[in-house]
Amino acid sequence: xxxxxxxxxxxxxxxxxxxxxxxxxxxxxxxxxxxxxxxxxxxxxxxxxxxxxxxxxxxxxxxxxxxxxxxxxxxxxxxxxxxxxxxxxxxxxxxxxxxxxxxxxxxxxxxxxxxxxxxxxxxxxxxxxxxxxxxxxxxxxxxxxxxxxxxxxxxxxxxxxxxxxxxxxx
Amino acid sequence: xxxxxxxxxxxxxxxxxxxxxxxxxxxxxxxxxxxxxxxxxxxxxxxxxxxxxxxxxxxxxxxxxxxxxxxxxxxxxxxxxxxxxxxxxxxxxxxxxxxxxxxxxxxxxxxxxxxxxxxxxxxxxxxxxxxxxxxxxxxxxxxxxxxxxxxxxxxxxxxxxxxxxxxxxxxxxxxxxxxxxxxxxxxxxxxxxxxxxxxxxxxxxxxxxxxxxxxxxxxxxxxxxxxxxxxxxxxxxxxxxxxxxxxxxxxxxxxxxxxxxxxxxxxxxxxxxxxxx
Numbered sequence: 358x359x360x361x362x363x364x365x366x367x368x369x370x371x372x373x374x375x376x377x378x379x380x381x382x383x384x385x386x387x388x389x390x391x392x393x394x395x396x397x398x399x400x401x402x403x404x405x406x407x408x409x410x411x412x413x414x415x416x417x418x419x420x421x422x423x424x425x426x427x428x429x430x431x432x433x434x435x436x437x438x439x440x441x442x443x444x445x446x447x448x449x450x451x452x453x454x455x456x457x458x459x460x461x462x463x464x465x466x467x468x469x470x471x472x473x474x475x476x477x478x479x480x481x482x483x484x485x486x487x488x489x490x491x492x493x494x495x496x497x498x499x500x501x502x503x504x505x506x507x508x509x510x511x512x513x514x515x516x517x518x519x520x521x522x523x524x525x526x527x
Numbered sequence: 528x529x530x531x532x533x534x535x536x537x538x539x540x541x542x543x544x545x546x547x548x549x550x551x552x553x554x555x556x557x558x559x560x561x562x563x564x565x566x567x568x569x570x571x572x573x574x575x576x577x578x579x580x581x582x583x584x585x586x587x588x589x590x591x592x593x594x595x596x597x598x599x600x601x602x603x604x605x606x607x608x609x610x611x612x613x614x615x616x617x618x619x620x621x622x623x624x625x626x627x628x629x630x631x632x633x634x635x636x637x638x639x640x641x642x643x644x645x646x647x648x649x650x651x652x653x654x655x656x657x658x659x660x661x662x663x664x665x666x667x668x669x670x671x672x673x674x675x676x677x678x679x680x681x682x683x684x685x686x687x688x689x690x691x692x693x694x695x696x697x698x699x700x701x702x703x704x705x706x707x708x709x710x711x712x713x714x715x716x717x718x719x720x721x722x723x724x725x726x727x728x729x730x731x732x733x734x735x736x737x738x739x740x741x742x743x744x745x746x747x748x749x750x751x752x753x754x755x756x757x758x759x760x761x762x763x764x765x766x767x768x769x770x771x772x773x774x775x776x777x778x779x780x781x782x783x784x785x786x787x788x789x790x791x792x793x794x795x796x797x798x799x800x801x802x803x804x
Contacts (some may be wrong), residue, residue: 367571382642383602406595406633413631414595419669419707427622441708443669443766462707463575464669464765465798467595485644486634487595499578501571503767515768516705518759523702527685527694 361438361458361492366509370460375477376440378403378491380418383485384426392480394492396434402441403469405489412474414467417442420459422515426464428452438498444512450504457503473498534659535611536771536804538690541622541661544628545600548663548802549592549630551605554584555737556713556774563711563764563771572769579797586709594798595630598650598665603734605656614653615661623647635668662734665800675700676725678702686789690745691737693718696790701757701773706766708736709796712773713737714757717791721781732777733795734803739777745777764797771775 358372376399378476379387387395402423406462420441429443430436431452436456439445442464453459462470471498503511536544560583564576586593602619606612626632629648634646677696679688684699686692697716704712715732717725742748754776761768774797783789 399620404595404633406592406597406631408631414633415590416595418596421670421707422672432618442709443705461765461767463578463582464666465796466578467593468585468589468591469578469582470594473584479690487645499769501670501732511767511779512705518768519702519762520703522760523698526698526759527690 361457362506364458364502364505365507366502366505369413370500370517371497372460373498374399376401376493377496378405378435378489380404382421382488382498383481383490384423385448386481388426388429390512392490394480395436397437398434399438399440400419400430401493402437404433405491406467407476407479407491408477410473410476412476413491415471416465416467417444417462419443424449425462431457433447444503444510450508450510453504453506455506457507458502460500461503462500462505508517536618536661538618538621538625540545541618542625543800544585544661544663544804545622545626546590547630548665548800549597549626549632550586550590551802552586552798553801554595556797557583559737559774560711560797563774567764567769567771569763569769570780571767572764572771573748575764575767575772579647592630592632593800594667595633596667596669597630597635598667598800599635599671600647601664601666601730601774602649602730603664604651604653605658605660606653607655607657612653616684619649619651620655623649627719646777661804663802664730664733664777666730667709667796667798670712670794670796673700673704673708674793676722676792677790679790690749693749693790694756697753697792698756698760700792701760701762705762708794709798710762710766710773710801711764711797711798713795714773714776715793715795716776716778718789720781720789720791721784721787722789726793728779728781729791729793732779733793733799734801737775741778744782746780750776750778751796
């Protein structure tokens with residue numbers, strides 16, 4: 358497996374690994390229960406379409422909704438990487454330090470990601486298809502590191518830059 | 528050939544509309560995305576737009592949903608005979624179930640209290656009209672979450688009840704959205720009205736062809752100026768920097784109460800899924 362702590366923002370990676378999808382409901386479940394299977398693993402912010410155990414479409418969902426739960430999740434399960442879109446806040450950036458990274462997938466490009474994914478297992482099916490925890494194998498999935506384990510966030514740079522431009526426009 | 532007056536579309540016709548809507552991005556949107564790829568200079572922005580275009584082509588070729596979030600189905604029905612409405616609604620309901628199973632669509636209707644996911648529940652708007660038309664918008668949740676309503680004056684933004692004030696609100700909304708709703712965005716804006724009107728009217732702007740321009744001279748000018756200003760923010764595709772933060776801005780206005788001045792802003796992600804009958 359890649360040593361994620363060596364990566365820098367802007368790096369492009371091809372990920373081959375077992376990953377776990379988790380959205381809002383799954384995060385609360387993971388924090389309130391022990392689900393040891395995800396220890397030392399990778400979280401994917403995604404609510405896929407899966408039919409007959411085949412991944413039909415599986416792009417990322419907006420990560421910022423999960424800001425409030427993520428620092429504790431990283432700590433509790435020693436999460437190595439988080440995949441999503443749109444970036445996460447400074448509390449997450451601090452929690453990533455020395456431990457993990459956040460990588461961005463292209464939102465909406467659901468088929469590009471689905472074509473290299475296979476279903477290993479569905480956990481918590483009672484949460485419904487989008488909210489269940491899907492254990493997936495991914496192969497050569499292209500991602501961009503946008504928050505690294507050294508305290509750098511591409512989102513911070515873009516935010517600051519757009520703020521300066523906005524102030525000059527109004 | 529003009530559409531036949533008051534033809535009741537069959538369940539099958541509506542199910543086909545769903546398939547087209549979920550799997551084929553309208554050509555005006557594809558065109559704008561391809562144009563923006565030519566303009567971008569940064570590697571990341573180019574890579575993102577290329578991935579988006581690859582995905583659009585895959586979806587069409589394989590007849591699969593463009594995005595796993597197949598959205599909330601919103602139907603806009605224009606019809607002059609209310610007698611037909613009940614049967615149209617029934618056909619929509621059945622077609623929704625069929626499409627959810629067949630395409631497939633992601634079940635996206637969650638009870639907010641019990642948390643139960645019950646499949647898909649279309650929203651249906653009906654308008655009296657001599658011309659029969661059905662528009663379907665499959666509206667993604669990420670871009671719905673960044674949509675906003677402002678009231679003028681807004682002291683925090685130093686925004687008054689004028690063109691400058693409107694611009695400040697829209698730029699503020701885009702600034703706060705950053706890359707959260709899958710840019711490049713298509714942005715529908717409604718000015719004036721009551722609160723439900725600006726939510727509805729701003730979203731309806733997303734149905735307009737991206738090459739369509741407002742017939743109102745001032746709004747036409749504002750559409751151009753806002754698009755330019757938004758793209759100067761350099762938020763870029765997926766919020767990772769670049770020249771293309773929005774593909775298009777569409778604006779409408781409606782009379783307001785003297786006490787009120789609302790700005791409704793409806794965002795769509797790049798995957799603007801709309802088709803019509």
